[in-house]
Amino acid sequence: MLDILYIEDNPDEADIFRRLISRMEHPPGFLILSSGSEAIDYLLQQGNYQGQSTPLPHLVLIDLKLPGHNGFEVIQQVRATSRTCYLPLVVYSTSDNPKDMRRAYDLGANAYLIKPESYHQVSEMMRRAIDFWLTQSQYIP
Amino acid sequence: MKVTPDLTNCEKEPIQWPGFIQSYGFLIAIDPVAFTIWQVSENIEGLAGQPVNSLIGQPLVNLQLGDLSGSLLHDMLVIAMRSGTPEAFNPYPLKLHGRDWLAIVHRHDGALIVELEPTSQLYGGLSKPLHTLLAQAMSDIQRSKTLAQLLEKTAQQIKQITGFDRVMIYRFGEDWHGEVVAEAREEHLVPFLGLHYPASDIPRQARELYKINLVRGVADVNEPRVPILPVNVAQYDRPLDLTHANLRAVSPVHIEYLSNMGVGASMSISLLYRSELWGLIACHHYSGPRFIDYPARQSIKLVSQLLSTVLEIRKDDEDAEVSGRLHDNEQALHQQMTADWDVVQGLTKHPITALDLNEATGAALLFEEELHLLGDTPAPDDILTLIDWLKNTTSESVFQTNQLPNLYAPAEGFRDKAAGVLMVVLSRQMNEYLLWFKPEQIQQVSWGGNPDKPVERTNTGDVRLSPRKSFDKWTQTVRNKSLPWQQVEVALALKLREDLLQIVAGKANQIRSLNEQLRLANEELEAFSYTVSHDLRSPLSSIKRYTEIYQEDYGHQMDETARGIFDRITKASDRMSMLIRNILQYSQVGSSGLTRRLLPISEMLQQLREELLMGETARTITLQIGETPDLEGDQTMVNQVFSNLLSNAIKYTRPVPEARISVRGMQSNQEVIYAVTDNGIGIDMKQAGKVFELFQRLDSAASYEGYGVGLAIVKRILSRHQGKVWFESVPYQTTTFYVSFPRRIS
Numbered sequence: 001m002l003d004i005l006y007i008e009d010n011p012d013e014a015d016i017f018r019r020l021i022s023r024m025e026h027p028p029g030f031l032i033l034s035s036g037s038e039a040i041d042y043l044l045q046q047g048n049y050q051g052q053s054t055p056l057p058h059l060v061l062i063d064l065k066l067p068g069h070n071g072f073e074v075i076q077q078v079r080a081t082s083r084t085c086y087l088p089l090v091v092y093s094t095s096d097n098p099k100d101m102r103r104a105y106d107l108g109a110n111a112y113l114i115k116p117e118s119y120h121q122v123s124e125m126m127r128r129a130i131d132f133w134l135t136q137s138q139y140i141p
Numbered sequence: 142m143k144v145t146p147d148l149t150n151c152e153k154e155p156i157q158w159p160g161f162i163q164s165y166g167f168l169i170a171i172d173p174v175a176f177t178i179w180q181v182s183e184n185i186e187g188l189a190g191q192p193v194n195s196l197i198g199q200p201l202v203n204l205q206l207g208d209l210s211g212s213l214l215h216d217m218l219v220i221a222m223r224s225g226t227p228e229a230f231n232p233y234p235l236k237l238h239g240r241d242w243l244a245i246v247h248r249h250d251g252a253l254i255v256e257l258e259p260t261s262q263l264y265g266g267l268s269k270p271l272h273t274l275l276a277q278a279m280s281d282i283q284r285s286k287t288l289a290q291l292l293e294k295t296a297q298q299i300k301q302i303t304g305f306d307r308v309m310i311y312r313f314g315e316d317w318h319g320e321v322v323a324e325a326r327e328e329h330l331v332p333f334l335g336l337h338y339p340a341s342d343i344p345r346q347a348r349e350l351y352k353i354n355l356v357r358g359v360a361d362v363n364e365p366r367v368p369i370l371p372v373n374v375a376q377y378d379r380p381l382d383l384t385h386a387n388l389r390a391v392s393p394v395h396i397e398y399l400s401n402m403g404v405g406a407s408m409s410i411s412l413l414y415r416s417e418l419w420g421l422i423a424c425h426h427y428s429g430p431r432f433i434d435y436p437a438r439q440s441i442k443l444v445s446q447l448l449s450t451v452l453e454i455r456k457d458d459e460d461a462e463v464s465g466r467l468h469d470n471e472q473a474l475h476q477q478m479t480a481d482w483d484v485v486q487g488l489t490k491h492p493i494t495a496l497d498l499n500e501a502t503g504a505a506l507l508f509e510e511e512l513h514l515l516g517d518t519p520a521p522d523d524i525l526t527l528i529d530w531l532k533n534t535t536s537e538s539v540f541q542t543n544q545l546p547n548l549y550a551p552a553e554g555f556r557d558k559a560a561g562v563l564m565v566v567l568s569r570q571m572n573e574y575l576l577w578f579k580p581e582q583i584q585q586v587s588w589g590g591n592p593d594k595p596v597e598r599t600n601t602g603d604v605r606l607s608p609r610k611s612f613d614k615w616t617q618t619v620r621n622k623s624l625p626w627q628q629v630e631v632a633l634a635l636k637l638r639e640d641l642l643q644i645v646a647g648k649a650n651q652i653r654s655l656n657e658q659l660r661l662a663n664e665e666l667e668a669f670s671y672t673v674s675h676d677l678r679s680p681l682s683s684i685k686r687y688t689e690i691y692q693e694d695y696g697h698q699m700d701e702t703a704r705g706i707f708d709r710i711t712k713a714s715d716r717m718s719m720l721i722r723n724i725l726q727y728s729q730v731g732s733s734g735l736t737r738r739l740l741p742i743s744e745m746l747q748q749l750r751e752e753l754l755m756g757e758t759a760r761t762i763t764l765q766i767g768e769t770p771d772l773e774g775d776q777t778m779v780n781q782v783f784s785n786l787l788s789n790a791i792k793y794t795r796p797v798p799e800a801r802i803s804v805r806g807m808q809s810n811q812e813v814i815y816a817v818t819d820n821g822i823g824i825d826m827k828q829a830g831k832v833f834e835l836f837q838r839l840d841s842a843a844s845y846e847g848y849g850v851g852l853a854i855v856k857r858i859l860s861r862h863q864g865k866v867w868f869e870s871v872p873y874q875t876t877t878f879y880v881s882f883p884r885r886i887s
Contacts, residue, residue, distance in 0.1 A: 119686035
């Protein structure tokens, strides 16, 4: 069962994400994709994913700076497609630039999380975000 | 009836159809087809032996003029008319009472006009054969080096040919008053050379006539004129038009004018320059009548036409020389401005300046709000006031006058420098003007008689229209005038204006293109900042996080020393991360957009006070907020200014037992100033230069955390707001940072 789709190109970030998920009491199911283009193909069932039944996640966590299509383009594509237009989309980025935040919200992001620097802060943020989006606010695709 | 005492009335006199001829000849006007007589001069009566009215309407063949038969005259005219241009064969020699006479024929006013006039033998012959005199005249013209010399030789030649007592060359000014510029006279006569005569001496319609009929004369001032009868031409209801008739009687006013001068006979020959009357050759005879016959008149006409041609060529040469030099200078100025890429420098800082563009003696350039002066000019304040007056006086791009004080009274104060002004408008919007000045020429003008007193009063006190009686030299001083501005001077001023505007426009384009480059560079910088924030911070985060993870997983196996080492790694990566954040902030101040609006500073300061004092519970700090005038600025940036100044105040008052910090604003018409004061460690003024430099830290601050970025950011933000930042400090007593924001930023 797919709870979280995490779009992230930095292997360290992905590794730390895997680690903190594994330390959770009830670890959610997740998939990590390392490029924007692949994420779009997956969510829109096109390209390599054409004809496959790709389960939709309950939450998409997305980095902004990605190879191929960047995070903003992914948000735009997701919001423009009827299958995914109500999917909970949370930006998870190092950038604290207000311009990036405004742009993400303008394109339809549901939330914007700035990556903290310390591991403890990261794991605390992830725990609370996952709790909020998967337990408190359950969206059935 | 009251007569208006104004000699310009002369201008209304129809001098081309006076209805009279001079008495030395006879005039017959005939029907050019039927050869019947329309009009004759009254003196024909004596010659024909029958009353004039009996001749009118008769065929010419019936006329008998003494021993001259009408049929001879008739046959001659028939042949003349057959050629189509009877004027071409003038004169037609005749014998009248055994003497040589000439018939001069021309067609005008619908009539064939026949004038009979004697040959010169009647009044004495010429000193030399005509062709010899003419040849001499031509060689003199060729040999003269200057215009003055040429005119004088011509006057002498004409005097020799005609035998007049005085021959003057009279030159018209712009206002049509005349000046005697050359003279040949009998020795006993008072010289008229250099005298001026008012324009009314030769009225407008006379000048018009002189352009058509180049030679005319009065053979004897004292002889009564002879009427032409009947008075009116049948078909016109007015007298015959005598424009081209040599016998035409001149106006009685002119006869009176000549008599007043003591002139017995006169002749004048027109000098034309480019179809306009340039001057006259005026001949006066004082010792009785003088008649110049047709062949001599033709010769003089030839000489005058020759002189006119030479005038044109000479004047063209002179103009061409001056104009060539000025054009070269204009070219040079253009090149200088282009090469310097600077209008002011190009016009004022080389051997050739704007002053070499014309004959002006001073020039002023008001450009980019600065006044630059060249040569002899009025005082700067006078020039600025003059420009204010000029720009409201004219809406044209060029203005010129050679009598400024007569238009603008304050100019009398500096007429010795600027009685004449030529101004070109560079830009009304930018208030940019270029002016040239010519000084006053105080002229002593000598008039042939007082020109203001042309009117005579009779004994009874009635005003009578009459030319003046006295032609004695009368000197007048003319003030407030400079030399006039020549066509070429105005033309070149306009050309220079075009060159200058082209350079100004070129510069504006260059600035636009530099701005565009700057904008692109800023965009690149922003992209770079983004990369820095992301790419440098990500690996740093990894270092930090894995250090934490290592401590979490293997911390229990580590001893004190190992834990200490890990602490250092964590702290170093914290510092680096803070540094990157600061650099990013600093660069964003320069590159990100600025949104100005009126900011409620009071709220901003209260919120900052709350945030900043939150972590300082262990100390006694009073942060007092005074007057808080609103100011216009970018909210994020202004917030950062106060945040940085207040955190510094908090940071550097740490060693003080009771920290007292205050922030208060003041406003004037131009600016809003905020002052942040503390009683902290302060700044040694010896190191004042370093305070706002990026990454510069003072010795006294070495033990405090920081990277030397905060105040550099403050300075950068203020400079982006066209504001200022400065400080005063007495260490451990009072240190104040001031920031000033301009009001009403456009």
